[in-house]
Amino acid sequence: MPASQQQTVFRLDKERASYRNLKAHREDIPKPSKYEVLMKVKGVSLNYRDIAISTSKYPFPVKDNVVPCSDAAGVVVEVGEGVRSISVGDHIIATLDFSNVFGQQMSWMGGQGGPVDGVLREYLLVPAVSAVKVPKDSPHTFNEWSTLVVTGVTVWNALYGCIPLRPGQVVLCQGTGGVSITGLILAKAAGAKTISTSSSDEKLEIAKRKYGADITINYKTHPEWSKEVLASTDGKGVDYVLENGGSGTIAESLNCIKMGGQVAIIGFLARASQEQMPDVASLALEKGAVVRGIQGGSTQLLQEVTEFVAQKALRMPVEKVFGFTQKEVIDAYDYVASGSHIGKICIQVGE
Numbered sequence: 001m002p003a004s005q006q007q008t009v010f011r012l013d014k015e016r017a018s019y020r021n022l023k024a025h026r027e028d029i030p031k032p033s034k035y036e037v038l039m040k041v042k043g044v045s046l047n048y049r050d051i052a053i054s055t056s057k058y059p060f061p062v063k064d065n066v067v068p069c070s071d072a073a074g075v076v077v078e079v080g081e082g083v084r085s086i087s088v089g090d091h092i093i094a095t096l097d098f099s100n101v102f103g104q105q106m107s108w109m110g111g112q113g114g115p116v117d118g119v120l121r122e123y124l125l126v127p128a129v130s131a132v133k134v135p136k137d138s139p140h141t142f143n144e145w146s147t148l149v150v151t152g153v154t155v156w157n158a159l160y161g162c163i164p165l166r167p168g169q170v171v172l173c174q175g176t177g178g179v180s181i182t183g184l185i186l187a188k189a190a191g192a193k194t195i196s197t198s199s200s201d202e203k204l205e206i207a208k209r210k211y212g213a214d215i216t217i218n219y220k221t222h223p224e225w226s227k228e229v230l231a232s233t234d235g236k237g238v239d240y241v242l243e244n245g246g247s248g249t250i251a252e253s254l255n256c257i258k259m260g261g262q263v264a265i266i267g268f269l270a271r272a273s274q275e276q277m278p279d280v281a282s283l284a285l286e287k288g289a290v291v292r293g294i295q296g297g298s299t300q301l302l303q304e305v306t307e308f309v310a311q312k313a314l315r316m317p318v319e320k321v322f323g324f325t326q327k328e329v330i331d332a333y334d335y336v337a338s339g340s341h342i343g344k345i346c347i348q349v350g351e
Contacts, residue, residue: 002029002040002077007122010329012054014064019054019333022068024326029123034082037131039074039092039124043142044347045318046336047071047150047178053114054333061115070096070112071149072119073134073142074350083128091134093145093306095299096153098130102300111296120329122349132302135310143346144316148305151178151344152316153297155186156305158242158264162292167191169239172229172256173213174249176203178344179266181211181317183242186305188212189312195238197225206342211317226255242266251278254287262290317343324349 009027012019032038050068052058076090086092095101097110112118134145159165171187172195173180180196184207187194196213198204204216215232219225230237237258243250243265253263263284284291309316319341322332329347336345 002038002123005029008324009067009121010326011065011067016054016056016062019051019068019337020330022054022326022330022333027121030125032078032080032083032125034080035128036080036125037076037083037086037092037128038078039072039094039126039131040077041072041119041122041124041349042074042351043072043144043146043321044069044119044349045071045143045146045149045151045178046332046345046347048336049150050113051333051337058114060111061109063115063117066113067117067120068113069118069120069347070114071146071151072124072349073145073149074124076131077123080128086128086131086133091136091142091145092126092131093134093149093302094124094126094132095130095302096150096296098127100296100298101129102298104298120347130299132299132306134306138310139313140309140316141318143318143321143344143348145306146346147178147182147316147318147344148302148309150296151182152186152305152309153302154179154266154294155183155242156301156308157294157297158183158262158266158292159186159190159240160304161294161297161301162262162290165190165192165240168193170195170233170237170258171240171242172197172238172253173242174244174253176200176207176342177244177339178317179244180242181207181343184211184213185314185317186308187240189308189314192239195229195232203342224252226252229256237261240264247277250280250291251283254278254280254283254289254291257287257289260288260290262292265291265293318346319343321346321348323347
């Protein structure tokens with residue numbers, strides 16, 4: 001039970017002109033209903049989505065004065081009277097969209113930190129069916145576990161949500177942000193061959209040395225990087241692409257995908273103008289490729305990736321951790337917005 005009746009909660013202002021307008025508020029700690037649990041938040045991880053939401057560049061609905069962020073890990077401090085599967089003291093993470101327990105997400109209206117209030121707070125109510133327990137005795141930090149909520153489950157959905165990845169297949173990860181580095185880690189652990197792209201030779205070296213990328217390609221040095229991908233795979237191409245650029249890079253992704261391969265549309269970092277937009281339909285048809293939009297994933301997928309990470313003892317790529325003061329939270333947003341990070345950036349909410 002919380003000692004105090006109030007908690008610190010961060011909210012964006014109604015205009016959402018800048019994440020620098022994030023403000024800390026004191027608000028009541030909620031009580032769990034019959035089938036909810038109350039989590040004391042310990043760690044929160046940031047996504048590019050949080051930057052886009054805070055600057056009104058997110059292309060989907062956002063509520064006014066929203067509590068931002070969607071990825072939290074913590075300890076259960078109170079449970080509703082009807083909850084049997086979770087106990088006080090359990091360590092948990094929770095799905096991005098509480099309504100998406102299994103199967104495909106049905107709408108954009110349930111995502112935390114956007115259409116509904118998110119997790120940048122000290123205490124969070126979670127429906128018991130949306131909570132996933134994580135091992136208490138693992139070496140993973142709460143910050144590491146928090147990265148699975150969106151980044152981990154997004155990669156898992158891309159690799160296993162349609163046609164499951166098999167050992168020996170080839171996975172291409174665009175960039176060196178959280179999704180791409182997590183993609184490297186999970187794909188390597190599954191026995192796949194991996195390719196990383198970046199505009200920085202220094203980042204590519206880290207991707208290779210620290211995270212096991214088999215092949216690295218600088219897309220500034222090689223603007224038509226699909227040719228390098230094809231050359232490095234004896235003209236065969238790759239089985240999976242984690243597509244973080246969007247319309248600005250999808251033509252290159254489809255150029256280097258194998259016949260029947262899968263392109264997972266995850267990000268929208270490199271947008272093409274209407275005049276430059278490639279003919280995606282023809283390119284996909286030519287390769288018989290599956291082009292899927294990935295919107296995170298269900299509680300079921302979150303459970304699967306959590307078990308995989310725990311069983312394989314995979315450490316998640318947390319590069320830097322910031323504190324929970326207003327200045328440090330804004331500094332964390334600044335760091336993500338700069339694009340200089342490799343892996344994930346987190347906020348330490350509690351000890």
